Amino acid sequence: MESLQIPYRAVVIGATGGLGAAFVEHLENDPNCERVVGLGRHSEPPVDLLDEASIEHAAGWLREQAPEWDLILDATGILTLNGHGPEKRLRDLDPAIMARSFAINAIGPALLFKHLAPLVPRQRKGILATLSARVGSIEDNQLGGWVSYRASKAALNQIVRTTALELRFSHRQATVIALQPGTCATRLSEPYRARAPEVLAPEYATGELLKVLDRLDASNSGEFYDFEGQQLPF
Incomplete structure (x- = not known):
């Protein structure tokens, strides 16, 4: 990446997932990146989206490593829960499954922002980004279905x-972005790829998303972009 302070420091949450691991690999191979830390449920320290204390502890640990982190990427998310895929109809709604979808896809990232946003640089460009989904766009919804996943990602966009x-008041150059990676060849999308018009390699999608983030700045903060750099409606 060229737009961040060189060398820059990066954190990837969800680093063992298909997209998270690909982000880490790109950053490790970027000569401008001084250090990349990958965190997840089995890292040290661990980060569990359902346990705020673990997120707070990880944020404290990161602050001990360095006072500021230029790029913070949340690559977490879930689509299938306990064998339950997205609902096709309203009558398929299960309140427990819906609540867990919100806990992981919306509340968890909100807690990440709560504890990690203070680590974004105050006097230079810093990026705080999370993986959303096109189906979370209310304006773009023309098919219905997938209520829990759509709603949780719409909540994440908000x-x-x-x-x-x-952050625009305390971190004037912060760039907070929702990202749409497309349908990628990961475990999350495996049961649903057959109907996708295009399936992307995680390495390709994440590389393109990093290029998109490199082009954006504080004037784009709070917006939603896909891997091709197109702004998507909320």
């Missing part, structure tokens, strides 16, 4: 916008 508005 969290991104709200975080961006708050």
Whole structure:
């Protein structure tokens, strides 16, 4: 990446997932990146989206390593829960499954923002980004279905916008972005790829997303972009 302070430091949450691991690999191979830390449920320290204390502890640990982190990427998310895929109809809704979808896809990232946003640089460009999904766009929804996943990602998009508005006062160059990686060949999308018009390699999608983030700045904070750099409607 060229737009961040060189050398820059990066954190990837969800580093063992298909997209998270690909992000880490790109950053490790970037000569401009001084250090990349990958965190997840089995890292040290661990980060569990369902356990705020673990997120707070990890944020404290990161602060001990360095006072500021130029790029913070949240690559977490879940689509299938306990064998339950996305609902096709309203009558398929299970409140427990829906609540867990919100806990992982919206509340968890909100807690990441709560504890990690203070680590973004105050006096230079810093990026706080999370993986959303096109199906989370209310304006773009023409098919219905997938209520829990759509709604949880729509909530995440609102969290991104709200975080961006708050940080503009304390971190004037912060760039807070929701990202759409496309349908990628990962475990999350495996049961649903057959109907996808295009399936991307995680290495390709994440590389393109990093290029998109490199082109954006604080004037784009709070917006939603796909891997081709197109702004998507919320």
